[in-house]
Amino acid sequence: MDLLKTVQQVEEQLDDVDRRIFGEDQHLSGGLRVTCTEIFLNGYLSPFLWSFLERHSDIEIGVICTDSQLSLGRRDADLAIRFTRRPIETLAGHRPASVAYGVYASRGAGGDEYTPANRAQWDWIGTHDDTHNRILFGRIFPEGRFKHRVDSVLAMKSMARSGLGVTVLPCYIADRDEGLPRLELDASTDNRLDLWVLHHPDISRVYRVRPFADYVADLLKSDLDLFEGRRPLP
Numbered sequence: 001m002d003l004l005k006t007v008q009q010v011e012e013q014l015d016d017v018d019r020r021i022f023g024e025d026q027h028l029s030g031g032l033r034v035t036c037t038e039i040f041l042n043g044y045l046s047p048f049l050w051s052f053l054e055r056h057s058d059i060e061i062g063v064i065c066t067d068s069q070l071s072l073g074r075r076d077a078d079l080a081i082r083f084t085r086r087p088i089e090t091l092a093g094h095r096p097a098s099v100a101y102g103v104y105a106s107r108g109a110g111g112d113e114y115t116p117a118n119r120a121q122w123d124w125i126g127t128h129d130d131t132h133n134r135i136l137f138g139r140i141f142p143e144g145r146f147k148h149r150v151d152s153v154l155a156m157k158s159m160a161r162s163g164l165g166v167t168v169l170p171c172y173i174a175d176r177d178e179g180l181p182r183l184e185l186d187a188s189t190d191n192r193l194d195l196w197v198l199h200h201p202d203i204s205r206v207y208r209v210r211p212f213a214d215y216v217a218d219l220l221k222s223d224l225d226l227f228e229g230r231r232p233l234p
Contacts, residue, residue: 029058032208035077038065039153043173045081045216052215059208072200078209081216083193093198093213096220100187100229103140104174106163107181114166114183123147123165125156136168140188171229178234187229195220195227 036045041063049061070076072091080091083099105114105122114122119141126133126146133146147165150156153173160167161180171187174180197213197220204210225231 030208031060031062032079032212033062033064033075033077034079034081034212035064035066035070036081037067037083039170039173040081040083041065042154043170045219048215048219052212056208056211059212061212072198075200078199078203078206079213080196080198082196082198084196085193087196087198090200091198092201092204093196094217095194095196096217097195097224097227098189098192099195099227100171100189100192101136101140101168102171102174102182102187102229103166103184104157104160104169104180105166105183106161107179116184125150125159125165125167127151127156140168170227171231172223172227175226175229175231175233182233185233189229 053059053061064070064077069082069088070080072078072080087093122141124137124141124146125148126137128149128151148159150159153169156167157169157173157177157180159165160169161177166183168188169180171182175182197216199209199213220227
């Protein structure tokens with residue numbers, strides 16, 4: 001046990017040295033590792049990366065798409081965009097937006113059959129994770145039944161758009177899709193998560209971290225009504 005503890009302490013010290021060396025980097029060039037979920041990258045952020053890179057062409061962005069919270073202390077990534085109610089206290093950053101959810105089904109391919117009058121008979125699309133289903137769906141339809149289950153939010157959106165059922169999606173993903181109307185106009189904020197742009201305090205002075213963090217935060221603030229489900233629907 002003493003040996004294991006010593007090894008862990010050495011690893012932590014090496015991570016600390018690595019962060020501090022990186023934290024002195026004053027160049028607007030080089031690699032920047034960003035972690036976020038796949039749904040956030042594909043559903044929102046990706047089209048805006050070009051605009052940032054046009055201004056900072058010497059920065060090389062590497063995006064790590066995962067639902068896991070990579071360690072910024074070990075520099076698994078330099079910057080994280082996370083959906084959470086409370087980030088790890090040792091991290092610094094912005095909270096530019098919160099995320100509301102809505103109930104959606106396809107406008108065609110059977111979607112017109114879903115009305116408030118027959119809500120009890122709706123076919124719902126959920127995930128394989130019942131804990132996730134309870135968090136995401138529980139307060140919206142506590143007695144609903146799942147007909148289909150998938151393993152990602154993008155798959156839920158795709159199946160709903162194909163007319164295979166009703167699902168709950170983040171408003172920022174679904175409200176811009178004219179083929180996927182919101183069945184119930186009021187967005188749900190019961191299980192709302194905040195959206196954070198986070199980094200380790202030791203790298204706050206790295207020039208290429210700051211402009212990207214500020215850029216993403218400004219983007220989210222400009223689309224605050226979209227993320228909070230208040231933008232006029234198509």
